[in-house]
Amino acid sequence: MNIAVTAQIARNGKSKSVHELFVDETDRKIIQATQCGLPLVSRPYDVIAESIGASGNEVRQRLLDMQKKGIIRRIAAVPNHYMLGYKGNGMTVWNVPDELIAELGPRVGALNFVSHCYHRPRCLPDWPYNLFAMVHAHNREDALLLVDEIANLLGDADCGHDILFSSRILKKTGMRLLT
Amino acid sequence: MDDLDRNIVNLLQTGFPIIEEPYAEVAMQIGITEMELLDRLSRMLEEKTLTRFGPMYDAQRLGGAFSLVAIQVPEADYANVADVVNSYAEVAHNYRRDHAFNMWYVLATETPEQIGQVNREIEQRTGLKVFNMPKLEEYFIGLQLQV
Amino acid sequence: MKVRLRRPALPEQALLDEQDLSLIDLIQVGLPLTATPYADLGKLLDIDEREVISRLQRLSNDKVIKRLGVVVRHHELGYRANAMTVWNIPNDSVSKLGFCMGQFEFVTLCYQRPRRLPDWPYNLFTMIHGRDRESVLANIQIIIEACDLINIDHDILFSTRRFKQRGAIYRKDNATKTVS
Numbered sequence: 001m002n003i004a005v006t007a008q009i010a011r012n013g014k015s016k017s018v019h020e021l022f023v024d025e026t027d028r029k030i031i032q033a034t035q036c037g038l039p040l041v042s043r044p045y046d047v048i049a050e051s052i053g054a055s056g057n058e059v060r061q062r063l064l065d066m067q068k069k070g071i072i073r074r075i076a077a078v079p080n081h082y083m084l085g086y087k088g089n090g091m092t093v094w095n096v097p098d099e100l101i102a103e104l105g106p107r108v109g110a111l112n113f114v115s116h117c118y119h120r121p122r123c124l125p126d127w128p129y130n131l132f133a134m135v136h137a138h139n140r141e142d143a144l145l146l147v148d149e150i151a152n153l154l155g156d157a158d159c160g161h162d163i164l165f166s167s168r169i170l171k172k173t174g175m176r177l178l179t
Numbered sequence: 180m181d182d183l184d185r186n187i188v189n190l191l192q193t194g195f196p197i198i199e200e201p202y203a204e205v206a207m208q209i210g211i212t213e214m215e216l217l218d219r220l221s222r223m224l225e226e227k228t229l230t231r232f233g234p235m236y237d238a239q240r241l242g243g244a245f246s247l248v249a250i251q252v253p254e255a256d257y258a259n260v261a262d263v264v265n266s267y268a269e270v271a272h273n274y275r276r277d278h279a280f281n282m283w284y285v286l287a288t289e290t291p292e293q294i295g296q297v298n299r300e301i302e303q304r305t306g307l308k309v310f311n312m313p314k315l316e317e318y319f320i321g322l323q324l325q326v
Numbered sequence: 327m328k329v330r331l332r333r334p335a336l337p338e339q340a341l342l343d344e345q346d347l348s349l350i351d352l353i354q355v356g357l358p359l360t361a362t363p364y365a366d367l368g369k370l371l372d373i374d375e376r377e378v379i380s381r382l383q384r385l386s387n388d389k390v391i392k393r394l395g396v397v398v399r400h401h402e403l404g405y406r407a408n409a410m411t412v413w414n415i416p417n418d419s420v421s422k423l424g425f426c427m428g429q430f431e432f433v434t435l436c437y438q439r440p441r442r443l444p445d446w447p448y449n450l451f452t453m454i455h456g457r458d459r460e461s462v463l464a465n466i467q468i469i470i471e472a473c474d475l476i477n478i479d480h481d482i483l484f485s486t487r488r489f490k491q492r493g494a495i496y497r498k499d500n501a502t503k504t505v506s
Contacts, residue, residue: 076193121313
């Protein structure tokens with residue numbers, strides 16, 4: 001199975017000003033009506049509009065605006081990767097020199113088997129890793145090969161790494177936005 | 180999953196139009212009827228081949244604070260500590276991982292201050308130190324699994 | 327691979343048409359050993375794969391088919407370890423979740439039994455296979471994630487030892503619990 005990658009890299013952080021990310025009452029209603037999924041009917045946005053007392057055009061416009069602001073990443077289907085045979089899903093962690101992480105982080109994130117990539121603070125002395133990348137493979141052995149690929153990319157900037165597989169899911173509740 | 184299902188999933192991972200009749204549009208691109216597309220989507224969601232289909236919201240941009248937190252839990256205490264951590268509504272996910280840092284939980288709170296508050300409480304109740312690792316920077320790529 | 331099936335004594339409510347009867351006759355001797363057994367059954371009956379599956383599901387739900395199971399020589403498949411895993415599933419979700427679990431190749435039996443309360447609250451039985459004990463446990467976690475079973479109570483029975491896992495239990499009261 002191949003994994004394809006979209007072209008977009010979004011640098012998240014404090015760069016957006018607060019007012020750009022403002023959502024009003026109607027936006028909130030739209031979010032609540034759609035956070036579990038889009039209705040599977042011919043005119044889904046009209047149905048949402050009906051349920052919140054707005055017009056179809058308004059709902060569509062607001063969704064487009066939220067997409068532009070990055071509040072909605074995209075409207076899309078999320079496949080169940082376990083169902084598709086991806087059993088080797090691991091959290092790889094890396095100790096990358098601070099002055100290099102801004103350059104190398106996005107490059108690791110762009111690898112076609114990495115789904116999430118974050119810069120997080122170290123917790124010395126026990127936890128020296130500051131770059132976290134989730135990798136997906138069909139099994140653990142293949143996941144270890146992916147670790148090698150990242151290590152190759154980082155070269156000398158790899159000052160230590162590890163991969164943590166989850167062995168048990170202890171709790172998982174859907175995040176309810178705007179209760 | 181047949182080939183048509185695969186085409187649908189691959190196409191719909193890239194995005195979905197915000198127009199009056201979006202399913203008809205996508206169905207036309209694939210060469211099937213709108214009814215068939217809705218039927219298959221419905222079945223794949225029911226069978227859990229698809230986890231979800233809809234707008235993917237960036238929870239952080241909607242406000243609120245998030246953090247990833249890890250604990251090194253002695254084996255003898257593991258079940259009890261899991262119960263303590265799980266008891267907080269602010270803990271959205273909690274996973275065991277194979278490592279000395281063997282418990283990893285995601286906190287989602289309304290304010291940044293609450294992250295610290297929940298972590299302090301967990302420390303008090305468990306007697307263990309928690310390691311807070313909020314995201315400083317995100318290198319986000321839309322991963323798509325070609326099925 | 328042999329399909330074991332009991333021919334009706336029909337429950338009163340079950341209505342079977344010609345296709346149902348033909349389907350039952352066909353699967354009594356075994357499922358076709360092909361990559362797409364249901365599609366191939368469908369070809370013999372001039373109906374499509376989805377209809378075959380949906381008829382079989384309905385026949386199971388109506389208890390016309392009491393048990394659709396396979397006998398597998400799992401050692402030969404490289405699965406040396408296995409565990410009977412039992413689940414306490416809300417009644418209205420059993421067929422949906424059973425179907426979901428049954429999609430994985432390391433699940434070889436999946437059937438429903440009545441609960442025997444209060445000691446035995448489990449109503450869905452699965453046999454989970456793996457290369458070794460660790461793989462079996464990992465496969466169980468995969469089913470939990472894939473089929474969204476995190477809040478479902480379950481118990482795992484390896485052939486010689488009983489290995490208990492609790493489903494997630496939430497305590498509503500934050501304030502009073504301390505770790506002993």
